[in-house]
Amino acid sequence: MAKRILITGAAGFLGSHLCDRFIKEDFRVIGMDNLITGDLKNIEHLFGNENFEFLHHDVTRFVHVPGNLDYILHFASPASPIDYLKIPIQTLKVGSVGTLHCLGLAKEKNARILIASTSEVYGDPLVHPQNEDYYGNVNSIGPRGVYDEAKRFMESITMAYHRFHGLETRIARIFNTYGPRMRLNDGRVIPAFIGQALRGEDLTVFGDGLQTRSFCFVDDQIEGIYRLLLSDYIKPVNIGNPDEITIRDFAEEIIKLTGTNQKIVYKELPQDDPLQRQPDITRAKEILGWEPKVPREQGMKITYEYFKSLSPEDLKKSEHKDFSKHIRR
Numbered sequence: 001m002a003k004r005i006l007i008t009g010a011a012g013f014l015g016s017h018l019c020d021r022f023i024k025e026d027f028r029v030i031g032m033d034n035l036i037t038g039d040l041k042n043i044e045h046l047f048g049n050e051n052f053e054f055l056h057h058d059v060t061r062f063v064h065v066p067g068n069l070d071y072i073l074h075f076a077s078p079a080s081p082i083d084y085l086k087i088p089i090q091t092l093k094v095g096s097v098g099t100l101h102c103l104g105l106a107k108e109k110n111a112r113i114l115i116a117s118t119s120e121v122y123g124d125p126l127v128h129p130q131n132e133d134y135y136g137n138v139n140s141i142g143p144r145g146v147y148d149e150a151k152r153f154m155e156s157i158t159m160a161y162h163r164f165h166g167l168e169t170r171i172a173r174i175f176n177t178y179g180p181r182m183r184l185n186d187g188r189v190i191p192a193f194i195g196q197a198l199r200g201e202d203l204t205v206f207g208d209g210l211q212t213r214s215f216c217f218v219d220d221q222i223e224g225i226y227r228l229l230l231s232d233y234i235k236p237v238n239i240g241n242p243d244e245i246t247i248r249d250f251a252e253e254i255i256k257l258t259g260t261n262q263k264i265v266y267k268e269l270p271q272d273d274p275l276q277r278q279p280d281i282t283r284a285k286e287i288l289g290w291e292p293k294v295p296r297e298q299g300m301k302i303t304y305e306y307f308k309s310l311s312p313e314d315l316k317k318s319e320h321k322d323f324s325k326h327i328r329r
Helices: 013-024 081-086 088-109 146-165 189-198 218-229 249-258 282-288 298-308
Strands: 004-008 030-032 054-055 070-076 112-118 169-174 203-206 212-214 238-239 244-247 263-266
Touching: 004 013, 004 088, 013 030, 013 218, 070 088, 070 218, 081 088, 081 146, 088 112, 088 146, 112 146, 112 218, 146 169, 169 218, 169 249, 189 203, 189 249, 189 298, 203 249, 212 249, 218 238, 238 282, 244 249, 249 263, 249 298
Parallel strands: 004 030, 004 070, 030 054, 070 112, 112 169, 169 238, 203 263
Antiparallel strands: 212 244
């Protein structure tokens, strides 16, 4: 009998790719999303698939799924600064109350659960590159604290359920990921730069542009998450690409990729914006036999072609289309 898996945040960027992967692996997938930041267009190709169903539900409310469950992937959360600064309370609630509900469901169903943590648990790191034993440098009362602390709480309560209830848990610390299905207007570096290039605008770099990021292509990220879920390892694992680049150099790469002649303009660095971000993936290599395979040049070409292919209709919110017959509320 096929394994059943619940994926929260299923209509989001990573959630939708996870739905695809587990459908491909012959799982029966239940996608759940409240569609605050998710988009049904990301999963509409799965509607009608007998191994997929969608529940329109907010995990901060009590979560019930009929029947057995083998696995839960908890990916419900705003993930971009624009989103979590606009809806800070909801961001904290999905990381706390939502995680509590998902852990309770996992306990009820005797299911293994993987939570989507983030490199933001490291804050503005004083250790470089960041490994899983580093406790971080986070401003809990700053504007980014609503996201950072929500994820730190997720990790804490997940480990508490593991220790107290013996629940099978996994923790993925996800670093910057990119690829098709990102939103152009979500405020993260790659869609922001590509969106500006497509509109013929100058590229906006915050601060002096010497802050660094490490970008992982979505296919690599999904493979790492898949391997971690099926592994026997319970502690946090960094899943990301250690190929580090400054934001200024990356902006130059975007200009070259898009063949535009935009300039780079500099604006004030937002409060608590991390100055360095690079994962130490030693643990993932040793335990999962995983490391990223897709070079940034290749992944960025794929991503740019995806954004170029979007029509004005594609850019509209999915709620303007009628998906009601595919949704169980």
